[in-house]
Amino acid sequence: MDIKQIIKEIGRGKLHARHLDLDTATTLYRAILADEVDDLSLGAILIALRIKGEGEEELLGFYRALEAFLPQWPELPHTVVIPSYNGARRQANCTPLLALLLNKLGLNVFLHSIHRDPTRITTVDILDAMGIHPASDTPRALQQLRDNGLTLMTIDTLCPPLAKQLDLRWHLGLRNSAHTLAKLISPFPAQAAVRLTSVSHPEYLPKVTQFFQDIKGKALVSNGCEGEVYLNPQRPSAIQFVDNEGGEAMEIVPRGMPAQTPLAGNKEIATTVAWTRQVLEQQCPVPQPLREQLMSCLVACGRCASLTDAKNWLTKQGY
The missing domain is CATH 3.40.1030.10 (Nucleoside phosphorylase/phosphoribosyltransferase catalytic domain)
Incomplete structure (x- = not known):
């Protein structure tokens, strides 16, 4: 995963930034949650996402990464x-x-x-x-x-x-x-x-x-x-x-x-x-x-x- 390239893609401002594809978004957020992204890069990523807003594939990819960090409970009715x-x-x-x-x-x-x-x-x-x-x-x-x-x-x-x-x-x-x-x-x-x-x-x-x-x-x-x-x-x-x-x-x-x-x-x-x-x-x-x-x-x-x-x-x- 090339963090520098990701920041370059999402950090071009609201009008020119590109959304990440599903797999890249999943990999990125899994690394963030696992504390594998340095603080400077993490701050740049979070601010870039804040400015441009999350795309649909980014939102889904982030969630897929997050699921691995959540408890898995059995179904309960109602x-x-x-x-x-x-x-x-x-x-x-x-x-x-x-x-x-x-x-x-x-x-x-x-x-x-x-x-x-x-x-x-x-x-x-x-x-x-x-x-x-x-x-x-x-x-x-x-x-x-x-x-x-x-x-x-x-x-x-x-x-x-x-x-x-x-x-x-x-x-x-x-x-x-x-x-x-x-x-x-x-x-x-x-x-x-x-x-x-x-x-x-x-x-x-x-x-x-x-x-x-x-x-x-x-x-x-x-x-x-x-x-x-x-x-x-x-x-x-x-x-x-x-x-x-x-x-x-x-x-x-x-x-x-x-x-x-x-x-x-x-x-x-x-x-x-x-x-x-x-x-x-x-x-x-x-x-x-x-x-x-x-x-x-x-x-x-x-x-x-x-x-x-x-x-x-x-x-x-x-x-």
Whole structure:
């Protein structure tokens, strides 16, 4: 592998850089994860990718390299995988609420997250205040999922090499390809669990949906909220469903209306925890955008045959 030539190809700026082919992308990212690329070259590669954006073959190749560094778990029925790598910047982080509601509705939920972010309130911060702590290792996480239908892992436990890539943000001042990849990973077979993922920029939507089509995975893709996967209660987006039958992505939920119900008063941990508990205990209604996201998960997991069935079932459950 000629690192100098790779940098030359991808480092010509947004208008003139070329995307790497699948095999080269796989080989490159495998070397990066194995810590075989020197720091100067790695910085140049990450900045070049940041400027030009990952191509579809690059994204798939990076993921193929990453799979070798992930645990391989057996298939569990009705499972949703939720990534959480941004946290709350302006408004309350609803990812814990989404995960806990799905679990309460009988789905298995695997939640993976960064452990800290000094600039935001993370999902781990909120769940820790609710008495839910990250699993200490991979076997324990899988056992928790089997026993309770819910587990939380931080990326430094789930995939240390990827965690190292994520932490480079604090040295470079910019996010890198690891932040895109972290929102795509799953320890389950590609065709098994339903993955929730979000995009922040419109040009990534076709790339991400194509990625899931390429791996023949199930996914619900939307514009999230501040980088998290839950629908923004104030500016909800449509949800695209990619099944594992090789068909085109379809809009399972159209763009809806902003929530008309009370939300958490601010992003602070105590306020978010109190509001989350009120919604879970049915003392406060689920915001409609999140309710529609619950419905789409029930359909994608096969628990309900249609959105109408899911809506009726949610109503019977008190949500």
